[in-house]
Structures are given as structure tokens and as C-alpha cells.
Amino acid sequence: MEYQSIINSIYKEVSLLENKGTIADYIPELQKINTDKFGIALIDNFQNRYSIGNATEQFSIQSISKVITTSIIFSKMGNDLWQRVGFEPSGNAFNSLVQLEYENGIPRNPFINAGALVIADLMVSHFENPKEYFLSFMKELSENENIEYNETVAQSEKENGYRNAALVNYIKSFHNIQNHPDDVLDFYFHQCSIEMSCLDLAKVFQVFSNNGIVPKTKFKFLTTSQCKRMNALMQMCGFYDQAGEFTFKVGLPGKSGVGGGVVAIYPNHYTVAVWSPKLNKKGNSYYGLETLERLTTITEASIF
Template sequence: MEYQQIINSIYNEVLLLENKGTVADYIPELEKVNSNKFGIALIDNHQNNYSIGDAKEKFSIQSISKVLTTAIIFSKIGNDLWQRVGFEPSGNAFNSLVQLEYENGIPRNPFINAGALVIADLMLSHFDNPKAYFLNFIRELAENEAIDYNETVAQSEKEHGFRNAALVNYIKSFHNITNAPEDVLDFYFYQCSIEMTCEDLAKVFQLFSHNGLIPKSKTKFLTTSQCKRMNALMQMCGFYDQAGEFTFKVGLPGKSGVGGGVVAIYPNHYTVAVWSPKLNKKGNSYYGLETLERLTTITEASIF
């Protein structure tokens, strides 16, 4: 497959589209990002790298980090995880409080904010220094020691994270948060502030295209069964209440973040990451989704 030629063609085609999205403005630091940035990186399972545009520029991965914390906890405690959080699509906005009321504080899945806060609570419970563990884990997967938290973004989220504070305290009232809410929020804001390039992100997510194996070290971090379930979660829940449309148009497991990043996995073939900060009304990168729809259409290859 001539991946470089394919992503070059897609990049030039998507650039001609009117980008109808808007940059996330509820986190002030994200609003400052150049909205015209656009990069694509694809890594196949033979470790060949293909990229174009702003694929080497760092950006805040935001909710894409939820996949990685979930994978860590799933690896650590196995199916006990599903006693604390569900694995069904939510059908509501990523920061919704609505479902928690009638589901007794058990978030619908780990990729909505409520679920990610429960995962953050579990990170605090299972690691003495969860921030250091998480950062080192990502650096290992990316083979890049320069990856770090963005302190400014983390503080900006902390100063404007009132809805997340409401979520974690509400879940705490159902006894599904065991640590102090302020500590859970602190870890959560930092995990979302992690900065990576498209190339880093595509490399990190190879864990999920290699059946749970870390390619460089050949370490089996997730069982094949666990990796299958992580990919299923991304397929069903990775794009919030646009997950059905993403499955219909793209046909790959993936995850988006309000920093404008999107990552997708074609198991046993490749991982691909796209960055374009302007988001559609569902909170997903407008150019990112256009790019991935074209990728699976041109290659005539998806999981379906």
C-alpha cells in the first residue's frame, strides 16, 4: 500500500474543504492554538513511518489520554474494572451529568469524563506516583523521553474545571470515588495536558494494533482479549455521541480529543493520527474525521 502517496493526496484534498469547526474555547489555553494547523502521521505494523503537514508539532492530546489510563488499569486489575465503570456507549455529551443519577454513580464508559475520573481514582489507588508512572509509560510507548505534561494547560483546566469537579463529587456521593476529589481532579487535568505529535501518537497506539504487544520491547502489556475489548471500547465510545457516525463513515476503532487530535487503529495493519484544532459541534476534529473517512474509502480497508 502506497501510504505516503495516499496521505499526501488526502491532505491536499481536505485542505480545499471549508473547515466549519471551531477551536475549543472552554479551556483558554486551547483557544490560543493556531487553528490552521493540520498534520497526519501513519505507522504501519512493519514500523514504516509516513507523515505530512504539522505531524511533528506537539499538541495537547486531551481525552485521547483516557484510552491509555484505561489500558493501564485494565492491565492492572482485569475485569474487576467493570464493577466501577461500564462499557456501553453513552449517547450523551462527554461532560454530561445526566446518566449518573439513574445509574447510581457508575459511569456508562471510561471515555466520557465521568468514567475517566473513576479511572483517575483507580490510578491514584494503584500507583504511588501515578503522574510519573503514566508519563513514563507513554514515553516508553512513543520511544520519546521528551514527552511531558503541559503545566500551563493543566492549570488552565484546573481553573475552569467546574463541571468536572461537579462530576467527581457527585460520583463520590455514590461511593464510586475512593480518593479525595481534588487529588483525582489534579491527576485528570494533568493526564489530559500531555503533549505529543501525530507521530508520537501513532506510535503510542501501536499497542492496540499489535494485540496488546509493545513493539519495541516485545512486552505483552495487554492480553489479546483485553486488547480486543479496548479496541471495541474505542469503536463504540471513542467519539462520544458521534461514535455511530464515525463507525458508519470510517469503520475503525479510534479516539478523539478536544485539542483537535484523532487517532485510529486498523488492527494488525497500521495506526494513524491526525491533528487539526477546529472541532465540529460534537467536539471532534472536523478535518480529522474528513481525513479518516477518506483514508478507509481510498484504501478500501476497515475492520468491516
């Protein structure tokens, strides 16, 4: 497959589209980003790298980080994890409080904010220094020692994170948060602030395209069964209440973030990441989704 020529043509075509998205406005620091940024990176399972545009420029990955924290805890707890958080699509906005009351403080899945906060609580419980562990693990997966948290973004999220604070306290009222809410929120805001490039993200997500094995070290991070379930979670829940549309149009497991990043996996073939900061009304990168729909259409290959 001529991936470089394919992403070159997609980049050119999508760049000509009117970008109807808007920048995330509830994290002030993200509004400072140049909205014209656009990058694509693809890494195949032979570790060949293909990229175009701003694919090497780092950005705040935000909710894409939830896939990794969930995977870490899943690898530690196994199926006991699903006593604390569900694995069903939510059908509601990513920061909704509505379902928690009906479901007794058990978030619908780990990729909505409520579920990610439960995962953050488990990270605080499992690791003496969860921020240090998570950053080190991301550096290992990406093979990039220059990855860091963006403390300014983390602070911006803390200063404006009233809804997340409400979520974590409400979940704690149901006894599904074990640690102090401030500690949980501190880890959560930092995990979302981590900065990576499209190439970094495509490299990190190789583990999900490789049956749970880290390509460089051959470390079996997830069992084959666990990897299957993480990919299923991305397929069902990776794009908030647009997950069904993404499955219909793209046909790959993936995850988005309000920093404008999107990553997707074609198991046993490739991982691909796109960055374009303007988001559609569902909170997903407008150019990102346009890019990935074209990729699976042109290659005539998806999981279906």
C-alpha cells in the same frame, strides 16, 4: 499499499475544504493554538512511518489519554474494572451529569469524563506517584523522552474545571470515588494536558494494533482478549455521541480529543493520527474525521 502518496493526496484534498469547525472554548489555553495546523501520521505494523503537514508538532492530546489510563487499569484489575465503570456508549455529551443519577454513580464508559474520573481515581489508588508513572509509560510507548505535561494547560483546566469537579464529587456521593476529589482532579487535568505529536500518538497506539504487544520491547502489555475489548471500546465510545457516525463513515476503532487530535487503529495493519484544532459540534476534529473517512475509502480497507 502506498501510504505516503495516499496521505499526501488526502492532505491536499482536505486542506481545500472550508473548515466549519471551531476551537474548544472552555479551556482558555487551547484557544491560543493556531487553528490552521493540520498534520497526518501513519505507522504500519512493519514500523514504517509516513507523515505530512504538522505531524511532528506537539499538541495537548486531551481525551485521547483516556485510552491509555483505562488500559493501564484494565491490565492491573482485569474484568473487576467493569464493576466501577461500564462499557456501553453513552449517547450523551462527554461531560454530561445526567446519566449518573439514573445509574447510581457508575459511569456509562471510561471515555466520557465521568468514567475517566473513575479511572483517574484508580490510577491514584494503584500508583504512589500516578503522574510520574503515566508520563514515563507514555514516553516508553512513544519512544520519545521529550514528552511532558503542559502545566499551563493543566492549570487552565483546573481553573475552569467546574463541571469536572461537580462530576467527581457527585460520583463520590455514590462511593465510586475512593480518593480525595482534589487528588483525582489533579491527575486527570495533567493526563489530559500531556503534549504529543501525530507521530508520537501513532506510535503509542501501535500496542492496540499489535494484539497488546509493545512493538519495540515485545512486552505483552494487554492480553489478546483485553486488547480486543479496548479496541471495541474505542469503536463504540471513542467519539462521544458521534461514535455511530464515525463507525458508519470510517469503520475503525479510534479516539478523539478536544485538542483537535484523532487517532485510529486498523488492527494488524496500521495506526494513524490526525491533528487539526477546529472541532465539529460533537467535539471532534472536523478535518480529522474528513481525513479518516477518505483514508478507509481510498484504501478500501476497514475492520468491516
